[in-house]
Amino acid sequence: MQMFRSGLVGLLALLFTGVLQAGTPDDPLNSVMWDYTRKIFLGDADYRFEPRIKVEVPAFAEDPAQVPISIDASAFAGEIERIVVWADLNPIQHIFDYYPIKNANGRVSLRIKVQQSTAVRAAVLTKSGSWHIGYAQLEAAGGGCTTPSMGNADPYWQSHLGEVQARRFSNAEGEGSRLKLRVIHPMDTGLVDAIPEFYLQQLELRNGAGEVQIRMELSQPVSENPVISFDLDEDTTGYTLWLRDNGGNEFTRPL
Amino acid sequence: MKRITALLCLLVSLSASAASFDYGLKPVEVAENTWFIEGRTEDFSVENGGNIVNTAFIATGDGVLVLDTGVSRRYGEALLEAIQSVTDEPIRMVINTHQHPDHFLGNQAFQDVPIVSLAETQQQIRNHGDSFAENMYRLVGDWMRGTEVVVPTETLEPGVQQMGSHRLEWIRMSGHSGADLVLFDHSTGVLFPFDMVFYQRALTTPHTPGLQQWRDEIAQLRQYPFKLMLPGHGPMVSDQRALDQMDAYLVWLDKTLRDTAEQGLSMTEVMQLPIPSEFDSIALREVEFQRSVVHLFPAYEEAAFGR
Numbered sequence: 001m002q003m004f005r006s007g008l009v010g011l012l013a014l015l016f017t018g019v020l021q022a023g024t025p026d027d028p029l030n031s032v033m034w035d036y037t038r039k040i041f042l043g044d045a046d047y048r049f050e051p052r053i054k055v056e057v058p059a060f061a062e063d064p065a066q067v068p069i070s071i072d073a074s075a076f077a078g079e080i081e082r083i084v085v086w087a088d089l090n091p092i093q094h095i096f097d098y099y100p101i102k103n104a105n106g107r108v109s110l111r112i113k114v115q116q117s118t119a120v121r122a123a124v125l126t127k128s129g130s131w132h133i134g135y136a137q138l139e140a141a142g143g144g145c146t147t148p149s150m151g152n153a154d155p156y157w158q159s160h161l162g163e164v165q166a167r168r169f170s171n172a173e174g175e176g177s178r179l180k181l182r183v184i185h186p187m188d189t190g191l192v193d194a195i196p197e198f199y200l201q202q203l204e205l206r207n208g209a210g211e212v213q214i215r216m217e218l219s220q221p222v223s224e225n226p227v228i229s230f231d232l233d234e235d236t237t238g239y240t241l242w243l244r245d246n247g248g249n250e251f252t253r254p255l
Numbered sequence: 256m257k258r259i260t261a262l263l264c265l266l267v268s269l270s271a272s273a274a275s276f277d278y279g280l281k282p283v284e285v286a287e288n289t290w291f292i293e294g295r296t297e298d299f300s301v302e303n304g305g306n307i308v309n310t311a312f313i314a315t316g317d318g319v320l321v322l323d324t325g326v327s328r329r330y331g332e333a334l335l336e337a338i339q340s341v342t343d344e345p346i347r348m349v350i351n352t353h354q355h356p357d358h359f360l361g362n363q364a365f366q367d368v369p370i371v372s373l374a375e376t377q378q379q380i381r382n383h384g385d386s387f388a389e390n391m392y393r394l395v396g397d398w399m400r401g402t403e404v405v406v407p408t409e410t411l412e413p414g415v416q417q418m419g420s421h422r423l424e425w426i427r428m429s430g431h432s433g434a435d436l437v438l439f440d441h442s443t444g445v446l447f448p449f450d451m452v453f454y455q456r457a458l459t460t461p462h463t464p465g466l467q468q469w470r471d472e473i474a475q476l477r478q479y480p481f482k483l484m485l486p487g488h489g490p491m492v493s494d495q496r497a498l499d500q501m502d503a504y505l506v507w508l509d510k511t512l513r514d515t516a517e518q519g520l521s522m523t524e525v526m527q528l529p530i531p532s533e534f535d536s537i538a539l540r541e542v543e544f545q546r547s548v549v550h551l552f553p554a555y556e557e558a559a560f561g562r
Contacts, residue, residue, distance in 0.1 A: 056523040056524075056527075057523070058522075058523065058526055058545055058549070059542065059545055060542075060545070062545070062546045062549040062550070063549055066549065066553075068521065068522030068523045068526070068549070069523065070521050070523040070524065109521035109522070109523065109524075111522070141390070141393060165557070165560035165561075166560070167519065167559065167560050167562075168519075169518060169519025178519045180519050180521075180556075180560075182556070182557070182560060227553070227556060229519065229521050
């Protein structure tokens with residue numbers, strides 16, 4: 001009788017746990033690499049899949065070395081500690097980390113490389129320590145990570161490395177602004193024979209007082225000559241962009 | 256009884272598999288000595304075997320002029336059979352109008368005659384032909400079996416040429432793929448713009464030098480006093496409506512890309528924009544618009560940085 005009762009309590013506890021807490025739910029995309037990659041990026045932490053976090057991808061990757069994606073975690077604006085974005089089936093899964101430290105509302109766009117059709121994840125860590133996973137399936141013919149950069153055949157980048165073009169655009173709703181920038185860099189993955197990895201690793205957007213507003217850590221799957229846009233809550237000027245690549249080259253550019 | 260059933264099943268499955276790679280090409284005589292083979296206004300698939308392109312031929316009286324050879328060796332062979340089913344004239348010359356794989360990968364069926372293109376097209380096929388063919392294998396599957404790239408063997412210059420009873424004018428354009436051959440047959444009044452004109456099927460932009468260039472050349476095509484126009488994709492027309500549709504779509508595409516770059520939209524946002532209802536009759540417009548954004552938007556974005 002004692003065993004039966006404790007067994008029943010145990011069963012009820014299990015049922016309630018499933019309903020009320022995050023736990024480790026199954027992947028809606030059924031990716032074979034979900035469990036492996038989430039252990040790399042989330043460790044053993046609980047998480048939940050979150051449809052309010054939008055991962056926008058095209059219907060098909062027309063150019064697997066330049067696939068536009070947009071992450072919109074603005075549903076959690078003000079609450080975001082960091083966003084980790086990765087592609088399950090890329091040979092190098094990590095794409096970027098994004099820290100909206102000040103005045104950034106959690107929307108970021110850029111272009112990426114994919115090696116084959118893959119799940120793309122945007123894992124949002126809130127300030128209260130919980131993980132929320134946005135996701136999308138991206139269809140592709142592939143090869144984006146093992147194709148040489150255009151810069152490999154064209155010496156333009158050698159005299160233009162780290163050059164930045166940027167422009168601020170007012171938000172359609174009239175609040176805040178979008179900052180879009182383009183940096184010249186080959187972003188070589190290291191996966192092409194005889195071409196060593198050479199890519200931007202760190203990015204910081206600093207305000208006029210030198211305070212970091214946005215910090216990003218980039219990996220090789222970010223596309224060559226990356227075009228990145230951030231949505232900001234404010235519409236001010238006087239920003240500076242700081243970048244550093246894996247060769248130790250640093251670039252500081254007023255925007 | 257069992258043996259007969261088994262034999263019947265075998266026969267049915269054999270005939271099914273033989274029929275499953277049949278392009279079913281049916282040439283239609285649309286003008287004097289002029290035959291048109293219309294493909295589907297679909298995207299490449301294993302179901303259609305890539306038969307999404309129009310080809311044509313003219314039995315000139317001094318040999319058959321073949322205009323494009325289709326998407327695969329099987330298509331080229333089927334095209335040859337179709338030609339031989341309507342005329343006894345030997346093949347005189349094959350034309351590859353431009354570098355895109357649905358127009359030249361049937362060349363293997365015609366290797367005993369000159370395969371002719373613009374010089375730039377010949378170079379482009381030399382450079383890109385193999386990767387185009389690989390892509391086709393992936394899209395269309397076993398229809399492509401045995402297909403190898405045959406680079407055009409001769410080049411031609413724009414100009415007028417008499418072939419049999421047909422006075423042919425070859426025109427060099429570039430708006431679609433950087434090197435696009437257009438034919439106007441003065442004797443029949445048939446204009447063959449090939450992929451300079453898509454009608455009721457969305458145009459493709461992977462190699463366009465620019466939408467304005469394409470628009471300018473569409474305007475040039477209006478000068479030709481054609482009685483019939485055979486586009487590269489889509490049904491034939493006898494008036495300017497296909498040119499009107501091309502122009503309207505090119506204008507909308509150019510304006511959309513310029514305006515959205517000026518507003519700072521990201522590529523995924525541009526791709527999600529609705530396509531105006533005036534283009535409702537154009538097949539595949541959503542998917543081709545998304546592709547065009549990838550091909551063209553970066554240049555518009557760069558121009559917007561400069562302002």
